[in-house]
Amino acid sequence: MANLMTFLLSLPLFFFFLTVPPPATCSTNQTDQLSLLAIKSSLQDPQRALTSWNQSLPFCSWRGVQCRGDRVVALTLSALGLVGSLSPHIGNLSLLTNITLRDNSFQGPIPPQITLLTRLQLLDLRNNSFTGEIPKNISNCPDLVQLDFTMNLLSGAIPNELGFLPKLEVIGFSRNRFSGLIPSSIGNLTTLQRLSLGSCRLSGEIPDSLGRLRRLSFLQLSENGFTGSIPHGLFNISTIKYFDVSVNSLEGVIPSTIGVTLPNIAVLLLERNLFSGPIPSSISNASLIEWIVLSSNNFTGPVPNLERLTLIQDFFLHSNLIEDDMSFISSLTNSTKLERFDVSENMLSGSLPESLANLSVLVNMFDIHKNQIHGSIPSGIGNLVNLDVVDLSHNLLDGLIPMSMSKLSNMHNLFMGRNRFGGELPSLFGNMTLLSRIQLDGNELSGNVPSSLGSFSSLLELDLSENKFTGSIPQEIMRLSSLSIVLNLSHNALEGSIPSEVGSLRNLAALDLSSNRLSGVIPTSLSSCVSLQRLYLDENLLQGEIPAVMSSLMGLQELDLSRNNLSGSIPSFLENLKLQKLNLSFNRLQGEVPSRGVFTNVSSVSLDGNQGFCGGIGELKFPACKGAESSKGKLSTLWKILIPILVFGGLCIVVLVFLKCKKTEEKPRPVVSSDDTIGVQLLRLSYADLLKATNGFSESNVVGFGRFGSVYEAVLDDEKAIVAAVKVLNLDVRGASKTFMAECRALGGIRHRNLVKLVSVCDSVDFKGNDFKALVYEFKANGSLDKWLHNSNEDFKSLSIIQRLNIALDIAHGIKYLHFGSASSIIHGDLKPSNILLDHDMVACVGDFGLAKIASNVLPSLYESNASSFGIKGTLGYVPPEYGAFGSISMQGDVYSFGIILLEMFTNKRPTNDLFGGEVNLHRYVSSALPNGLMEIIDPELEMGGLKMEFIGSILNIGVSCSKENPRDRMPITLVENELADILAQLQPFSLDV
Ligand SMILES: *[C@@H]1O[C@H](CO)[C@@H](O)[C@H](O)[C@H]1NC(C)=O
Ligand SMILES: *[C@@H]1O[C@H](CO)[C@@H](O)[C@H](O)[C@H]1NC(C)=O
Numbered sequence: 001m002a003n004l005m006t007f008l009l010s011l012p013l014f015f016f017f018l019t020v021p022p023p024a025t026c027s028t029n030q031t032d033q034l035s036l037l038a039i040k041s042s043l044q045d046p047q048r049a050l051t052s053w054n055q056s057l058p059f060c061s062w063r064g065v066q067c068r069g070d071r072v073v074a075l076t077l078s079a080l081g082l083v084g085s086l087s088p089h090i091g092n093l094s095l096l097t098n099i100t101l102r103d104n105s106f107q108g109p110i111p112p113q114i115t116l117l118t119r120l121q122l123l124d125l126r127n128n129s130f131t132g133e134i135p136k137n138i139s140n141c142p143d144l145v146q147l148d149f150t151m152n153l154l155s156g157a158i159p160n161e162l163g164f165l166p167k168l169e170v171i172g173f174s175r176n177r178f179s180g181l182i183p184s185s186i187g188n189l190t191t192l193q194r195l196s197l198g199s200c201r202l203s204g205e206i207p208d209s210l211g212r213l214r215r216l217s218f219l220q221l222s223e224n225g226f227t228g229s230i231p232h233g234l235f236n237i238s239t240i241k242y243f244d245v246s247v248n249s250l251e252g253v254i255p256s257t258i259g260v261t262l263p264n265i266a267v268l269l270l271e272r273n274l275f276s277g278p279i280p281s282s283i284s285n286a287s288l289i290e291w292i293v294l295s296s297n298n299f300t301g302p303v304p305n306l307e308r309l310t311l312i313q314d315f316f317l318h319s320n321l322i323e324d325d326m327s328f329i330s331s332l333t334n335s336t337k338l339e340r341f342d343v344s345e346n347m348l349s350g351s352l353p354e355s356l357a358n359l360s361v362l363v364n365m366f367d368i369h370k371n372q373i374h375g376s377i378p379s380g381i382g383n384l385v386n387l388d389v390v391d392l393s394h395n396l397l398d399g400l401i402p403m404s405m406s407k408l409s410n411m412h413n414l415f416m417g418r419n420r421f422g423g424e425l426p427s428l429f430g431n432m433t434l435l436s437r438i439q440l441d442g443n444e445l446s447g448n449v450p451s452s453l454g455s456f457s458s459l460l461e462l463d464l465s466e467n468k469f470t471g472s473i474p475q476e477i478m479r480l481s482s483l484s485i486v487l488n489l490s491h492n493a494l495e496g497s498i499p500s501e502v503g504s505l506r507n508l509a510a511l512d513l514s515s516n517r518l519s520g521v522i523p524t525s526l527s528s529c530v531s532l533q534r535l536y537l538d539e540n541l542l543q544g545e546i547p548a549v550m551s552s553l554m555g556l557q558e559l560d561l562s563r564n565n566l567s568g569s570i571p572s573f574l575e576n577l578k579l580q581k582l583n584l585s586f587n588r589l590q591g592e593v594p595s596r597g598v599f600t601n602v603s604s605v606s607l608d609g610n611q612g613f614c615g616g617i618g619e620l621k622f623p624a625c626k627g628a629e630s631s632k633g634k635l636s637t638l639w640k641i642l643i644p645i646l647v648f649g650g651l652c653i654v655v656l657v658f659l660k661c662k663k664t665e666e667k668p669r670p671v672v673s674s675d676d677t678i679g680v681q682l683l684r685l686s687y688a689d690l691l692k693a694t695n696g697f698s699e700s701n702v703v704g705f706g707r708f709g710s711v712y713e714a715v716l717d718d719e720k721a722i723v724a725a726v727k728v729l730n731l732d733v734r735g736a737s738k739t740f741m742a743e744c745r746a747l748g749g750i751r752h753r754n755l756v757k758l759v760s761v762c763d764s765v766d767f768k769g770n771d772f773k774a775l776v777y778e779f780k781a782n783g784s785l786d787k788w789l790h791n792s793n794e795d796f797k798s799l800s801i802i803q804r805l806n807i808a809l810d811i812a813h814g815i816k817y818l819h820f821g822s823a824s825s826i827i828h829g830d831l832k833p834s835n836i837l838l839d840h841d842m843v844a845c846v847g848d849f850g851l852a853k854i855a856s857n858v859l860p861s862l863y864e865s866n867a868s869s870f871g872i873k874g875t876l877g878y879v880p881p882e883y884g885a886f887g888s889i890s891m892q893g894d895v896y897s898f899g900i901i902l903l904e905m906f907t908n909k910r911p912t913n914d915l916f917g918g919e920v921n922l923h924r925y926v927s928s929a930l931p932n933g934l935m936e937i938i939d940p941e942l943e944m945g946g947l948k949m950e951f952i953g954s955i956l957n958i959g960v961s962c963s964k965e966n967p968r969d970r971m972p973i974t975l976v977e978n979e980l981a982d983i984l985a986q987l988q989p990f991s992l993d994v
Pocket of ligand 2: 066073074122146
């Protein structure tokens with residue numbers, strides 16, 4: 001009863017609220033709500049991050065919205081996968097102070113309405129794709145403290161108005177596409193602490209006014225086109241800790257006093273400029289310094305005293321004109337944090353002091369190549385157990401290589417070529433089991449090639465050329481399937497035959513056994529070395545015929561078999577290879593010279609000094625072949641059989657095509673552009689076909705969004721119910737057409753169980769006459785790995801350890817196939833969990849080849865890739881650090897992304913997790929927990945089922961090795977594949993209870 005009474009009493013009150021016009025302030029909080037909805041409506045939200053943004057919830061509790069009272073004061077939408085433009089309605093959120101949109105895919109301009117937000121303090125748009133200019137009226141926001149536009153596509157000049165923001169502390173503009181000069185008004189910002197203008201395409205001189213920034217601690221002007229000298233005032237800002245002007249065209253002498261005037265300096269990066277004069281001697285007072293990088297300048301004179309630089313970690317002087325003897329190394333023995341030491345390519349002389357042994361045990365890189373250093377290597381080098389890269393090449397070092405080096409079990413890259421080292425290589429490599437590259441070429445080493453090298457399963461490169469090695473080639477070395485860069489044993493005195501184990505070198509790009517005394521025949525197993533691009537067997541005593549099975553070496557570009565005793569005729573497969581150089585001279589070959597392929601280019605072929613060739617193209621000036629008629633006769637009988645078959649087949653095709661065309665004429669089939677440029681023959685579909693297959697591109701068929709467009713589920717053929725995924729490219733997005741081409745090229749020719757198959761492309765126009773491009777893939781029923789890892793939805797059960805491991809192995813198979821499986825290597829460029837698709841049996845396939853690149857040549861691409869880059873951005877968290885610096889993609893880059901995916905799969909942490917930032921990233925997070933802290937970091941959903949933690953440890957170790965910062969240190973994908981397979985094999989017995 002009482003309840004009823006209160007209900008009745010409250011009724012009028014209820015009506016009161018309904019009918020009374022809202023109070024005046026209400027209209028503003030309504031504006032806020034409407035503005036937020038407008039912002040949402042201009043975005044695609046593939047991760048459904050903004051589902052809370054609906055009218056049933058008060059807007060102050062929407063994700064990322066922070067209110068004071070009932071008004072929005074902060075909007076924080078970082079790393080939510082948002083795609084689209086930033087609505088100008090943002091300008092109506094009039095009390096907004098903080099906007100953080102970092103790590104999304106916002107496109108289009110920064111709306112000028114943002115300058116209506118007069119209370120704005122923080123504007124963080126880092127890592128998006130904003131274009132256009134910085135709004136000039138930015139000075140309308142006088143409270144701005146932080147402006148971070150790092151990693152966008154902003155252009156135009158940096159507005160002078162920026163200098164009128166009296167509270168500005170942070171300018172983060174690095175990695176954009178501005179033009180022009182640094183406005184000198186920036187010198188007015190007396191509160192400025194961070195100025196970061198790296199990779200901004202700026203030029204001109206650095207304004208003197210910057211010397212007035214009395215609070216500056218972080219200065220980054222690297223990778224621009226700055227000229228002139230550094231204003232002296234900058235060297236007097238005593239608060240500076242980080243000073244980076246590297247990669248510009250700056251010149252002049254660095255003031256001798258900087259060690260005194262910059263007492264807080266921790267990082268000094270001057271590399272790749274035109275600085276000259278001596279290295280300032282006062283640097284010896286900069287006792288807080290951690291990194292000194294002066295490489296690639298014209299610095300002269302000696303190395304200053306380094307005794308007091310006890311915190312130094314990196315010391316880089318390479319490629320200068322420094323003259324000194326190596327005794328300065330003694331002054332670094334107090335520097336207990338030293339990790340990297342590189343004084344290569346200078347004019348250093350003298351010998352390595354014994355005090356080398358007292359350098360910090362943390363030293364992992366020691367590089368003195370290309371100097372004039374003589375004497376022997378002090379045996380104390382064995383104390384530096386963390387050494388990982390040692391480059392002593394191109395010096396005058398001699399004596400025996402000290403046995404103590406065998407203790408250096410962390411060594412990956414050992415470069416000692418072009419010296420005068422002598423003696424034998426007994427068990428030198430002892431514990432260096434991680435070695436991936438060994439260069440000992442051009443020394444005076446003798447004795448046998450150590451067969452112990454055969455146990456170094458990470459070896460990518462072995463160069464022992466130009467020494468005095470004798471004996472035969474150990475089979476063990478030929479079994480090193482990890483070898484992928486080069487195996488060079490040339491210019492020695494090796495004897496015996498080429499071991500048939502050579503067939504294990506399936507990943508090898510270059511094999512050089514020339515100038516030895518090798519005898520016997522060319523082993524037919526060589527045909528298994530399918531990655532070979534260069535093969536040199538010249539100047540040996542090889543005999544017999546050139547094996548016809550070598551026709552499998554489809555990637556071969558250079559082949560030198562000259563100066564042997566080879567006999568028989570030139571096998572015809574040679575004209576089918578894409579050879580650029582072929583040398584068969586000075587053998588005992590004879591018979592008909594082919595006249596296609598490389599044989600059409602006289603300058604690419606050497607055939608001199610053989611017994612009797614005939615035929616070939618005219619310029620070769622060989623007589624016509626006598627037996628020509630008889631061979632033609634044979635051919636003609638073949639033709640007699642073939643021609644009728646071909647004619648009949650041809651007729652059938654014509655009829656079929658005719659029928660097909662007639663049938664399709666009735667449909668409004670738009671013109672399909674020729675795909676010469678794509679070079680792929682695929683089932684062609686029209687716009688109308690796809691419109692039908694996707695229910696008119698209906699929203700309910702959408703299965704995902706990519707950066708360049710949407711993906712729809714499509715039923716291609718109602719009867720057969722061929723289900724496919726159709727990616728429709730949004731051609732308004734910059735780069736979308738390029739992606740289309742890249743994907744067609746990359747995927748058109750390849751077929752592999754672990755790569756998503758492209759079934760069709762549609763390059764056409766829609767009914768309105770607009771260009772329409774779409775890619776049609778096999779449909780993968782289980783969607784992306786990303787969903788399985790991160791979706792809390794019931795449909796996605798947690799994956800078991802075995803499932804995860806199988807998926808990882810599938811991905812590794814896919815990547816290896818891309819890199820090495822076909823004649824040209826394909827680099828994916830954008831590997832991440834959302835690009836890994838799972839079919840109904842949970843077999844993983846690598847998909848989305850939008851950033852893929854075909855590397856024309858494996859060798860340079862292994863480390864640098866072809867220099868041309870087309871604005872590769874990849875995906876934050878998965879792109880390797882070096883892409884930022886060089887902008888070109890590489891196999892090692894793919895390996896990095898794979899490593900991150902692997903770590904993500906077993907920790908269930910995205911690399912963009914809030915835990916990470918600054919120094920901490922997923923790689924370090926995991927590596928610091930290895931081997932004993934795993935419980936803390938692994939995915940809590942993982943069912944261990946009695947399994948030992950060390951299994952997870954070994955999986956994570958692979959992920960860590962793949963995601964190392966230095967591309968050279970990353971594990972080769974072939975090895976990754978082997979190790980994952982090993983772990984899986986050990987786990988299989990457990991599979992029932994896991
Ligand atoms: C808007 O303001 C009015 C009056 O202050 C308040 O009653 C209402 O709940 C507010 N709306 C929201 C969505 O906060
Ligand atoms: C806005 O950002 C500033 C600077 O980072 C910070 O101090 C302040 O607390 C933030 N305010 C809000 C409302 O988040």
